[in-house]
Amino acid sequence: MADITAESAPPSGEVAALVAVQSALAGRPGALTAARALSHFGEHSLGWLAVSAIGAAAQPSRRREWLVAGGGAFTAHAAAVVIKRLVKRRRPHHPAVAVNVGTPSSLSFPSAHATSTTAAAVLLARATGLPLPILLVPPMALSRVLLGVHYPSDVATGVAVGAAVAAVVARVDDLTVHRSSGANAEERRHE
Template sequence: MTDTLRGEDAALVAVQSTLAGRPGVLPGARALSHFGEHSAGWIAVSILGALLQPKRRQVWLTAGAGAFLAHAAAVVIKRVVKRQRPHHPSIAVNVATPSRLSFPSAHATSTTAAAILLGRASGLPLPWLLVPPMALSRLVLGVHYPTDVLTGVAVGAVVAKTVEAVPDRKETGA
């Protein structure tokens, strides 16, 4: 067996060697990791929005529920796929993780769902502002392969669109 870098391992090392040494990048990536853990940060934001805008409570709480459901979907997929996290000796793991399972990134999944749904609640272009930093942070931290992150974004988008459709059905009586 050889330790030659190939494919996604090489991509992770390239991302880490380009970004991880820059000032503030690792602390920022770790902060995003802690904020997104188990979708807790997104749930907190949605609760705060519901408290600050009681007339729009439902849309804010829907965003929190969507983030949590996206996280749950990622956990179920992880347990089915059972892909192990990156472990090549050239990849620096810069944060602790709750499991050894990697595919898909639950952080990317819940952040994408939260960004879409909170964007709807706030009227801001949150997917463009929130998803890229969270996705990139997972690579900088060395805890996910690029395909874990891309799949997480896709799953999060599907969950958000599904959650968005539920209130629409209630409003139309369908």
């Protein structure tokens, strides 16, 4: 009974913030269409895997960086899924929240889309030299709230987890490259 009463109460806290974002943006031309496109692109990090594969094929001299970005995006997505299964927070379900896209699960925390997009953006910035986190993360994060499938804290935590995964992946890649170049130098010395 308490759960039903809480759901019918006026929105407050994060639900109120979510409803405010939806009220401000949902009526804008193209906003929901763009948000749904981002949702489909980011599903299971498949869009980022495709981007990294295309980049690796198109720019062989930077193949490693492109593939690391794809691997990092997928790793971030997997980390988000593990956290979701541990936390088990339900997606927004207040009557004032419009759910504007389907989801593969009812679990909300953290946003896997925000997690994989942040990791991809940080790691793709290494491959391209472009300010991709600033360009890519805010639209994806905002789209998850606009679509009504995540609370703001789900998205914020997803961004933080994605940045942490990207930092670890970048560090491991740097160490691997350093060890590899050191081993190659050692082999050349003995030839």
